Amino acid sequence: xxxxxxxxxxxxxxxITDYMERCISFGEFPPGSILPSERKLADLLGVNRSTVLxxxxxxxxxxxxxxxxxxxxxVSKLKxxxxxxxxxxxxxxxxxxxxxxxxxxxxxxxxxLRKGERIIDFASGELSADxxxxxxxxxxxxKQPFQEQLGYEDPQGFSPLRESLVSFLAQQxxxxxxxSSILITSxxxxxxxxxxxxxxxxxxxxxxxxxxxxxxxxxxxxxxxRLFGLPVDEHGxxxxxxxxxxxxxxxRMLFLNPxxxxxxxxxxxxxxxxxxxEIAAELGIPIVExxxxxxxxxxxxxxxxxxxxxxxxxxxxxxxxSKIAASGLRIGWLIAPQAVVSRLxxxxxxxxxGLSGIPQxxxxxxxxxxxxxxxxILLRQALxxxxxxxxxxxxSILPDYITFTPPQGGLNIWCNINREFxxxxxxxxxxxxxxxxxxxxxYGSDHRSIRLSFARPHIDDIIPGLKLLKEAIQLISx
Amino acid sequence: xxxxxxxxxxxxxxxITDYMERCISFGEFPPGSILPSERKLADLLGVNRSTVLxxxxxxxxxxxxxxxxxxxxxVSKLKxxxxxxxxxxxxxxxxxxxxxxxxxxxxxxxxxLRKGERIIDFASGELSADxxxxxxxxxxxxKQPFQEQLGYEDPQGFSPLRESLVSFLAQQxxxxxxxSSILITSxxxxxxxxxxxxxxxxxxxxxxxxxxxxxxxxxxxxxxxRLFGLPVDEHGxxxxxxxxxxxxxxxRMLFLNPxxxxxxxxxxxxxxxxxxxEIAAELGIPIVExxxxxxxxxxxxxxxxxxxxxxxxxxxxxxxxSKIAASGLRIGWLIAPQAVVSRLxxxxxxxxxGLSGIPQxxxxxxxxxxxxxxxxILLRQALxxxxxxxxxxxxSILPDYITFTPPQGGLNIWCNINREFxxxxxxxxxxxxxxxxxxxxxYGSDHRSIRLSFARPHIDDIIPGLKLLKEAIQLISx
Numbered sequence: 019x020x021x022x023x024x025x026x027x028x029x030x031x032x033x034i035t036d037y038m039e040r041c042i043s044f045g046e047f048p049p050g051s052i053l054p055s056e057r058k059l060a061d062l063l064g065v066n067r068s069t070v071l072x073x074x075x076x077x078x079x080x081x082x083x084x085x086x087x088x089x090x091x092x093v094s095k096l097k098x099x100x101x102x103x104x105x106x107x108x109x110x111x112x113x114x115x116x117x118x119x120x121x122x123x124x125x126x127x128x129x130x131l132r133k134g135e136r137i138i139d140f141a142s143g144e145l146s147a148d149x150x151x152x153x154x155x156x157x158x159x160x161k162q163p164f165q166e167q168l169g170y171e172d173p174q175g176f177s178p179l180r181e182s183l184v185s186f187l188a189q190q191x192x193x194x195x196x197x198s199s200i201l202i203t204s205x206x207x208x209x210x211x212x213x214x215x216x217x218x219x220x221x222x223x224x225x226x227x228x229x230x231x232x233x234x235x236x237x238x239x240x241x242x243x244r245l246f247g248l249p250v251d252e253h254g255x256x257x258x259x260x261x262x263x264x265x266x267x268x269x270r271m272l273f274l275n276p277x278x279x280x281x282x283x284x285x286x287x288x289x290x291x292x293x294x295x296e297i298a299a300e301l302g303i304p305i306v307e308x309x310x311x312x313x314x315x316x317x318x319x320x321x322x323x324x325x326x327x328x329x330x331x332x333x334x335x336x337x338x339x340s341k342i343a344a345s346g347l348r349i350g351w352l353i354a355p356q357a358v359v360s361r362l363x364x365x366x367x368x369x370x371x372g373l374s375g376i377p378q379x380x381x382x383x384x385x386x387x388x389x390x391x392x393x394x395i396l397l398r399q400a401l402x403x404x405x406x407x408x409x410x411x412x413x414s415i416l417p418d419y420i421t422f423t424p425p426q427g428g429l430n431i432w433c434n435i436n437r438e439f440x441x442x443x444x445x446x447x448x449x450x451x452x453x454x455x456x457x458x459x460x461y462g463s464d465h466r467s468i469r470l471s472f473a474r475p476h477i478d479d480i481i482p483g484l485k486l487l488k489e490a491i492q493l494i495s496x
Numbered sequence: 497x498x499x500x501x502x503x504x505x506x507x508x509x510x511x512i513t514d515y516m517e518r519c520i521s522f523g524e525f526p527p528g529s530i531l532p533s534e535r536k537l538a539d540l541l542g543v544n545r546s547t548v549l550x551x552x553x554x555x556x557x558x559x560x561x562x563x564x565x566x567x568x569x570x571v572s573k574l575k576x577x578x579x580x581x582x583x584x585x586x587x588x589x590x591x592x593x594x595x596x597x598x599x600x601x602x603x604x605x606x607x608x609l610r611k612g613e614r615i616i617d618f619a620s621g622e623l624s625a626d627x628x629x630x631x632x633x634x635x636x637x638x639k640q641p642f643q644e645q646l647g648y649e650d651p652q653g654f655s656p657l658r659e660s661l662v663s664f665l666a667q668q669x670x671x672x673x674x675x676s677s678i679l680i681t682s683x684x685x686x687x688x689x690x691x692x693x694x695x696x697x698x699x700x701x702x703x704x705x706x707x708x709x710x711x712x713x714x715x716x717x718x719x720x721x722r723l724f725g726l727p728v729d730e731h732g733x734x735x736x737x738x739x740x741x742x743x744x745x746x747x748r749m750l751f752l753n754p755x756x757x758x759x760x761x762x763x764x765x766x767x768x769x770x771x772x773x774e775i776a777a778e779l780g781i782p783i784v785e786x787x788x789x790x791x792x793x794x795x796x797x798x799x800x801x802x803x804x805x806x807x808x809x810x811x812x813x814x815x816x817x818s819k820i821a822a823s824g825l826r827i828g829w830l831i832a833p834q835a836v837v838s839r840l841x842x843x844x845x846x847x848x849x850g851l852s853g854i855p856q857x858x859x860x861x862x863x864x865x866x867x868x869x870x871x872x873i874l875l876r877q878a879l880x881x882x883x884x885x886x887x888x889x890x891x892s893i894l895p896d897y898i899t900f901t902p903p904q905g906g907l908n909i910w911c912n913i914n915r916e917f918x919x920x921x922x923x924x925x926x927x928x929x930x931x932x933x934x935x936x937x938x939y940g941s942d943h944r945s946i947r948l949s950f951a952r953p954h955i956d957d958i959i960p961g962l963k964l965l966k967e968a969i970q971l972i973s974x
Contacts, residue, residue, distance in 0.1 A: 019655070019676050041834075045809025046677040048833050105808050106782040112839045115694035116719065120842050132650075150646040159854075164637050168628040168822035172610075177497070198497050199524040204682075204848035211847045216593035237846050241594065304584040330583050331523025340849075344646035348852040355526050356519075361590045364598050368715050369689045370682035370848065371818075374826040376637075377852040 021063055030065060034073035042082060042093055049105045053083060053091040061133060118236035123445070123460050130449055138453040138483035140470040143280065143341065143429055149400055149473065150344045151384070151393050158383045166375050173367045174359065175202025175351075176378035182386040183351055190313060190391070192326040193335065193353070201359045203366070204373060205350040206308060209336040210273075212352070212362040213306060214241040223267040227255055231280040231308070232273050233462030247462060250279065252423065254286030257294040264301055271304055277321050278311035281461045281469040282432045283425030285321050295324065298332055306334045310341040311428040313394050316402040320427075331355040339381060341429065343393050348373070349381040401429065401473060404480070408472040411484040419491050429473035432458075435466045437495035444468070447490035453483045499541055508543060512551035520560060520571055527583045531561060531569040539611060596714040601923070601938050608927055616931040616961035618948040621758065621819065621907055627878055627951070628822045629862070629871050636861045644853050651845045652837065653680025653829075654856035660864040661829055668791060668869070670804040671813065671831070679837045681844070682851060683828040684786060687814040688751075690830070690840040691784060692719040701745040705733055707910075709758040709786070710751050711940030725940060726750075728757060730901065732764030735772040742779050749782055755799050756789035759939045759947040760910045761903030763799050773802065777810055784812045788819040789906040791872050794880040798905075809833040817859060819907065821871050826851070827859040879907065879951060882958070886950040889962040897969050907951035910936075913944045915973035922946070925968035931961045 022033040041047055053059070056074060060067040074091055077083040086092045095105065119125070127141050166176075174180070180197040187193040203209045210232075218224065220242025226232040228247025238245055246263050248255040254276060263269050274294075276286035286294070298305050305324060312320045325335035331354070338350035352362065366372065384390055408431060409424055420433045441457040448454055458467030475483055500511040519525055531537070534552060538545040552569050555561045564570045573583065597603070605619050644654075652658070658675040665671040681687045688710075696702065698720025704710040706725025716723055724741050726733040732754060741747050752772075754764035764772070776783050785802045793799065803813035809832070816828035830840065844850065862868050886909060887902055898911045919935040926932055936945030953961055 020674065040672075041674050041676070043807060044672045044674055044677065045806060045811070046674050046834050048809030051809075051833060051835060105777065106780050106810060108782075108809075108833055108835050111695040111782070112835050114697045115839075115843075116697060117693040117843045117846075119839070120846060125842065144647060147645055147647060152646055155646060156641050156643070159642050160638055163634050165634070166824075167625055168630055168633060168824040169622060169625060170823045194518075194522045196498065196519050196522060196524050198519070199522065204851075207846070208848040215595040217589040219592045219594060235846060240846075299583065302584050304586075304589070328523060329521060331526030331529075331586075332584060333523070345648045345849075346644075346646040346853045348849065355529060355586055356524050357529060357586050357590050361593075361597070364603065365593075365595045368595075368598060368685070368713060368718075370686040371823075371826065373682075374852065374855040375824045376858060377854045380854060 019062065022065060031069045031072035031076070034059075034063065034065070034070060035076040038073060038077060039082060047093050048108060049093050049095040051093050051108060052089060053093065055090055116240060118240045120236060121234060121460060123441075123457055124234060126445070127454060127456065130454055136452065137449070138479045138486065139474045140453065140455045140472075140483060140487070142474045143471055144345055145341070145397075145429070145473050146476060148476075149397060150346075151389060154389050154393075155344060155347075155380060155384065158380055158387075158389075162383065164376065164379060166379050168375070171372055171375040171378060173372040174363045175200065175373070176375055176382060179349075179378050179382040179385070180351075182382050186385050186390065187337075187353075190394075191320060191323055193323060194326075195353050198356060199353050199359060201352045201354070201362055201366075202373060202378060203350045203352055204348045204370075205340045205345070206310060206336045206338040207350075208366070209350055209352040210235065210306070210308070211237055212366055213271075213334065214238060214243065216362055216365045217358065218243055218270060222270040223263075224271045224273060225260060225263055225269050226273045227275065227279060229281055229458065229461035229463035229467070230273070231275065231461060234460045250282055250284060252284060254279065254284055254290055255294070257290055257297050260294070260297050260301070260303070264303065269301075269303055271306060272298060273306045273308065274324070275308045275310070276324055277309060278314065278425060278428030280310070280428065281430055281456070281458070281463075281467075283423065283428050283430060285426065291322070291324065291327065295327055295332070299330065304332055304334060306336065308336045310338055313342055314398060314401055314427040314429070316398055316405070316426055318398060325353060334358065339384075339390075342397060343384070343390060347377045347381055349377060401427075404472045404477055405431070407477055407480050408470065408484070411481045415481070415484045416488050416491070419488070419495075429471050431470045431472060433468050433470055435468065435491065435495075437466065437491070439466060439491070439494050443494045444490055447493050448487055451486040451490055453486040453490070455487065497540065500543060509547045509550035509554070512537075512541065512543070512548060513554040516551060516555060517560060525571050526586060527571050527573040529571050529586060530567060531571065533568055594718060596718045598714060599712060599938060601919075601935055602712060604923070605932060605934065608932055614930065615927070616957045616964065617952045618931065618933045618950075618961060618965070620952045621949055622823050623819070623875075623907070623951050624954060626954075627875060628824075629867060632867050632871075633822060633825075633858060633862065636858055636867075640861065642854065642857060644857050646853070649850055649853040649856060651850040652841045653678065653851070654853055654860060657827075657856050657860040657863070658829075660860050664863050664868065665815075665831075668872075669798060669801055671801060672804075673831050676834060677831050677837060679830045679832070679840055679844075680851060680856060681828045681830055682826045682848075683818045683823070684788060684814045684816040685828075686844070687828055687830040688713065688784070688786070689715055690844055691749075691812065692716060692721065694840055694843045695836065696721055696748060700748040701741075702749045702751060703738060703741050703747045704751045705753065705757060707759055707936065707939035707941035707945070708751070709753065709939060712938045728760055728762060730762060732757065732762055732768055733772070735768055735775050738772070738775050738779070738781070742781065747779075747781055749784060750776060751784045751786065752802070753786045753788070754802055755787060756792065756903060756906030758788070758906065759908055759934070759936070759941075759945075761901065761906050761908060763904065769800070769802065769805065773805055773810070777808065782810055782812060784814065786814045788816055791820055792876060792879055792905040792907070794876055794883070794904055796873075796876060803831060812836065817862075817868075820875060821862070821868060825855045825859050827855060882950045882955055883909070885955055885958050886948065886962070889959045893959070893962045894966050894969070897966070897973075907949050909948045909950060911946050911948055913946065913969065913973075915944065915969070917944060917969070917972050921972045922968055925971050926965055929964040929968055931964040931968070933965065
């Protein structure tokens with residue numbers, strides 16, 4: 019975005035005045051709307067708050083904006099020769115809509131990370147930039163000319179990519195499928211979104227793990243679903259709980275992440291896995307298996323997926339390149355019976371007209387030429403190394419505060435803090451000190467937990483980050 | 497998708513039997529589900545229907561499938577040792593969900609076009625492949641290495657792309673905006689989807705042009721909106737109609753396509769444009785300006801957009817590369833007040849986590865280096881040439897059946913047929929003959945109209961296509 023020119027003759031506060039005046043006259047801030055707070059604008063433009071204050075004073079002096087007690091600085095209506103009823107009530111529109119906004123915690127975390135300041139990031143469930151296959155992707159794009167069409171791609175996904183996935187999934191995960199059972203999506207997120215929008219109706223009861231990534235997604239509430247939790251212990255969920263829940267609420271779908279579960283890192287035990295499939299089949303409840311992490315298994319032996327054990331099409335399987343190769347490709351896949359794939363393909367076309375062919379073409383080159391396999395091998399080593407580093411750090415720096423089970427795959431360590439504390443306060447104190455995590459309550463947990471990603475921060479930042487976190491914990495629990 | 501190997505020793509019907517058995521055992525067709533009809537599978541695999549019949553007989557003989565009167569061939573449940581209640585009722589799931597499927601006409605048209613057989617395509621509102629900037633895009637991807645990050649892109653869109661759009665829109669369309677007012681979307685479709693999901697609530701009344709592209713989009717109904725039509729004459733809608741509608745139904749939003757309207761091709765007159773903005777401002781109703789075609793103005797003088805006349809942020813402006821450069825990049829933009837952009841960015845992140853950085857990077861190179869401007873200049877000439885060709889064809893081949901107003905921009909000619917006819921029959925007869933159009937009823941029109949795209953077919957196919965269309969019209973109106 020625009021930044022003041024520090025080399026220019028015109029004083030910075032005057033540049034900001036001019037810029038805001040331009041924004042207002044272009045309709046970015048319509049009459050009656052609230053300008054960003056002085057602190058926020060100062061953050062965004064990288065200037066002192068007093069400079070913004072001076073700019074806002076100028077705007078006020080010229081009558082373009084006015085101060086409103088308790089709600090900050092507002093764009094004047096009178097100046098524009100229109101009466102209050104003559105401009106859409108944008109506030110009302112923005113606060114309406116069936117689709118719910120993200121959780122305040124999530125928005126807060128994203129805002130902090132977007133500022134671009136130096137903060138040690140234990141929050142993002144994403145690889146650090148050095149773990150992306152940057153060189154390879156760049157090379158793939160240059161080596162071979164992009165010869166595909168530039169028209170709308172097949173709405174089910176680029177066909178060669180679906181074929182490459184069939185071979186890859188069979189080899190790496192023993193998942194047998196056909197290209198016509200695969201829908202290419204904009205990451206797992208879109209698979210989940212399509213399922214909640216197209217296969218379920220408002221009022222439907224669904225069961226999810228507790229704690230679970232699903233709790234962090236208001237899309238379930240936006241679709242009007244009733245969520246019921248299946249408590250997770252060290253062997254995953256207890257399948258018998260499904261029977262009880264089903265009796266009480268008529269469960270319509272199960273959303274599970276059996277391997278290296280997000281956030282706990284746990285693995286559903288082999289016995290429970292079998293029993294889960296039996297129960298789901300008996301009750302006729304489909305399972306959505308969200309599987310971002312199986313391939314990261316640090317020992318190189320991925321636990322079996324539910325899909326690989328499913329022969330009746332009871333499991334809708336969701337995978338993606340995001341967490342283990344490059345999130346920026348926005349390539350995920352859903353494996354489902356053909357009727358489901360057709361329904362979701364049709365709906366997706368109405369929402370965004372399908373994915374661009376270019377990242378799909380890149381993803382296909384990446385998978386079919388063995389680069390993905392290679393990436394997984396390197397990634398396992400790198401993640402194990404980072405995990406060990408974080409474990410050592412936790413054990414040496416925070417032994418009095420935190421207990422955890424070392425995860426055997428995935429990107430996160432789920433930490434239990436053995437003190438009373440306030441989620442919100444801890445996050446604030448951590449951010450103040452330059453480190454950030456995800457509070458456990460985001461995942462629906464009522465335990466005193468936090469999720470720490472060891473994949474995202476630079477390895478050299480892990481120990482310093484934990485030290486800062488310790489300060490924050492000490493402060494709020496003293 | 498899989499095709500039988502004609503060179504193999506194994507008979508084709510046997511290959512199909514094996515393939516279908518595999519699909520069934522992988523869960524693509526779960527127990528109890530219906531297999532594709534013999535005709536459909538024969539179409540898909542490019543074989544005779546009798547060959548599929550033979551394969552299905554084999555499957556039936558082995559007990560894997562069974563015939564069910566009136567509903568075709570069904571995967572057996574008993575064979576799998578499970579009782580009917582033990583597998584999810586996929587049919588019920590697929591027919592549920594809040595999100596409505598596409599219109600049957602649209603699905604029919606897409607199905608025909610997906611077959612990949614030779615059909616003259618007057619239906620797709622898209623450029624023909626030779627009008628895409630193929631060479632340039634390929635060159636851009638190879639010339640400069642992709643140095644951007646492979647992590648999640650800024651959810652509001654790649655920042656340099658937003659900055660390039662600010663300059664481009666100012667130069668080409670007199671639209672003044674800021675990069676922070678722009679949201680990059682997966683084409684116009686996603687902009688519309690986000691607006692209907694996030695700014696409007698079920699039961700809200702919205703006004704759209706009649707006929708209108710909006711009628712072809714079940715997303716309005718999916719969001720529970722009540723649609724009211726504003727009749728379009730040769731000068732566009734009549735703004736006074738909005739006052740009447742608003743009095744009766746309290747209109748919450750206007751969805752308009754003022755320039756080279758889809759499907760009629762008309763332009764909202766200058767006086768009505770001014771009056772429209774006055775009325776919308778007086779009533780405080782925001783306008784969504786869907787603007788896919790303004791830049792195609794054949795005479796090189798684009799009519800003004802509503803956005804360029806709007807200084808109070810009453811207009812949400814939607815543009816895209818899809819219709820005028822390359823639909824396969826999936827790059828569109830929404831210009832809106834900052835509060836709206838933030839709300840939609842947050843929601844979009846929950847739906848698909850944003851767009852891949854790669855096509856955004858390509859789009860930026862394309863726009864900032866002047867290629868887009870160049871593309872527009874070439875495109876205008878090419879479209880005018882194709883339009884003239886189609887006009888001559890209509891005048892010489894169909895003068896007794898069709899009347900139309902020559903459009904001054906856009907991709908389509910809106911044709912009125914001066915006979916009684918049945919939309920569905922005409923489409924069927926046209927398809928039988930190897931030509932395809934969009935029936936007027938898709939756009940909510942109760943006139944006897946069809947939309948013909950002159951942009952999509954190869955220029956040499958336009959005259960033959962119109963001849964086939966004439967046969968179809970003659971047949972159904974005789």
